[in-house]
Amino acid sequence: MAPQRSATRLIKFAIFAVVLIVFGYTLSSGSGNSKPTVGVVENSQPVANVPVNEIPIAPKEIPVKEAPNPIKNTPAQLKDTSSHGDQTPLGSDVHLDEKIKACFVALVRNEELSSLVDAMRQIEDRFNKKYHYDYVFLNDKEFTEEFKETVQAFASGPVKFGLIPTDHWSYPSWIDQDKAAQVRKDMKAQNIIYGDSVSYRHMCRYESGFFWRHQLMDEYEYYWRIDPGTKVYCDIDYDIFKWMKDNDKKYSFTISLPEYHATIPTLWDTTKQFVKENPQFLNDNNLLEWISDDKGETYNGCHFWSNFEVASLDFWRSDAYRKYFDHLDQAGGFFYERWGDAPVHSIAAALFLDKEQIHFFDDLGYYHVPFHNCPFDKKVRLERKCACDPNVDMTFHGYSCTLKYYDIKNIPKPKGWEKQINANV
Numbered sequence: 339m340a341p342q343r344s345a346t347r348l349i350k351f352a353i354f355a356v357v358l359i360v361f362g363y364t365l366s367s368g369s370g371n372s373k374p375t376v377g378v379v380e381n382s383q384p385v386a387n388v389p390v391n392e393i394p395i396a397p398k399e400i401p402v403k404e405a406p407n408p409i410k411n412t413p414a415q416l417k418d419t420s421s422h423g424d425q426t427p428l429g430s431d432v433h434l435d436e437k438i439k440a441c442f443v444a445l446v447r448n449e450e451l452s453s454l455v456d457a458m459r460q461i462e463d464r465f466n467k468k469y470h471y472d473y474v475f476l477n478d479k480e481f482t483e484e485f486k487e488t489v490q491a492f493a494s495g496p497v498k499f500g501l502i503p504t505d506h507w508s509y510p511s512w513i514d515q516d517k518a519a520q521v522r523k524d525m526k527a528q529n530i531i532y533g534d535s536v537s538y539r540h541m542c543r544y545e546s547g548f549f550w551r552h553q554l555m556d557e558y559e560y561y562w563r564i565d566p567g568t569k570v571y572c573d574i575d576y577d578i579f580k581w582m583k584d585n586d587k588k589y590s591f592t593i594s595l596p597e598y599h600a601t602i603p604t605l606w607d608t609t610k611q612f613v614k615e616n617p618q619f620l621n622d623n624n625l626l627e628w629i630s631d632d633k634g635e636t637y638n639g640c641h642f643w644s645n646f647e648v649a650s651l652d653f654w655r656s657d658a659y660r661k662y663f664d665h666l667d668q669a670g671g672f673f674y675e676r677w678g679d680a681p682v683h684s685i686a687a688a689l690f691l692d693k694e695q696i697h698f699f700d701d702l703g704y705y706h707v708p709f710h711n712c713p714f715d716k717k718v719r720l721e722r723k724c725a726c727d728p729n730v731d732m733t734f735h736g737y738s739c740t741l742k743y744y745d746i747k748n749i750p751k752p753k754g755w756e757k758q759i760n761a762n763v
């Protein structure tokens with residue numbers, strides 16, 4: 339009896355083992371398809387050898403792990419923290435099915451590749467790895483293969499490359515180029531930064547009046563401008579584009595400061611002339627007070643630092659802005675002076691938008707040489723894992739215009755802000 343029973347046991351064991359092996363094999367071959375998403379280039383060509391329709395570019399919903407001690411997000415719940423700028427939500431789940439038409443956009447040169455991917459890496463780590471928003475790269479020259487290949491490796495969303503049409507990056511017919519050359523000579527003699535640069539002027543004119551007209555931008559509603567070499571210091575755990583749209587925000591910033599007057603001597607008079615001729619564009623609830631200390635007589639130079647922008651493309655596409663840009667362009671100050679896109683965008687936002695449509699992000703953390711925005715509120719810094727030093731935060735510094743913005747919009751300031759006024763930022 340005993341040898342017969344052990345033979346039966348052996349057979350049962352063998353059957354069980356076969357079932358286990360088959361089951362194990364099925365499981366392991368199934369998991370081979372769960373490769374993470376790769377970036378796609380224009381025309382939806384996948385980088386990997388996977389048919390386009392099989393690439394899960396935007397899985398419907400990715401549940402986000404709860405932080406051990408989450409700060410939940412309604413503005414009302416933030417009141418006790420006193421430092422939330424225009425009340426940005428802290429933390430929220432990721433709903434990719436609610437994504438809006440938005441992209442990152444960078445006007446960039448091939449030779450800036452390494453500092454560009456440095457900035458991209460931070461944006462991916464801090465934000466976009468959860469959302470996979472598109473990237474648009476624009477250049478007045480063809481991008482090299484190396485450039486394209488490298489940025490695609492860093493992007494978690496689709497990537498598009500655009501060549502700037504020549505008429506968007508050249509002298510308009512009405513510009514006297516000899517006069518423009520003389521101005522550059524004079525500015526060089528006065529040591530005005532980028533005063534002698536032709537390409538810088540084309541860049542400023544392009545960022546003012548053309549990037550939003552590029553064909554590749556047509557499909558988008560919102561954008562985030564990326565400058566090479568910039569940093570994002572904090573986790574952004576909500577969909578910033580959707581938040582802007584849901585809250586009817588049209589323009590946002592992280593750092594503000596006064597412009598060098600020598601680069602814009604006639605910008606304000608040219609603006610005043612435009613407003614006089616087109617009073618219908620002036621918003622009733624505008625932010626004029628922020629850009630002028632004497633009710634519009636003169637410009638105080640305050641501008642949003644436009645190397646960071648998350649904004650609505652429809653604002654630039656509006657009748658008001660198009661006509662304003664055309665008026666400025668006709669006046670020639672992009673070449674006869676050195677008008678920057680930052681004061682141009684800022685003056686337009688301050689005059690044509692409702693001030694409630696402008697937003698200061700005090701919760702992202704941002705750096706562009708030489709200035710930092712490092713959230714001054716400790717609670718925000720810890721919650722968002724902001725890798726920065728609040729002692730160099732520019733927000734409340736005497737040189738910044740953001741303090742004035744807080745006062746005009748009655749935004750509560752964080753405890754201890756006064757010590758930043760004279761800080762060594």
Ligand SMILES: Nc1nc2c(ncn2[C@@H]2O[C@H](COP(=O)(O)OP(=O)(O)OP(=O)(O)O)[C@@H](O)[C@H]2O)c(=O)[nH]1
Nearest residue numbers: 445446447450476477478537538541564565566645
């Ligand atoms: N394709 C292209 N991009 C440019 C050119 N000049 C500037 N840019 C881009 O335009 C943006 C602004 O230029 P920057 O040189 O950073 O100007 P800035 O931020 O005022 O000055 P920095 O303090 O030097 O950074 C950056 O994204 C540059 O890569 C150009 O001639 N061609």
Ligand SMILES: [Mg+2]
Nearest residue numbers: 565566645706
């Ligand atoms: Mg820059």
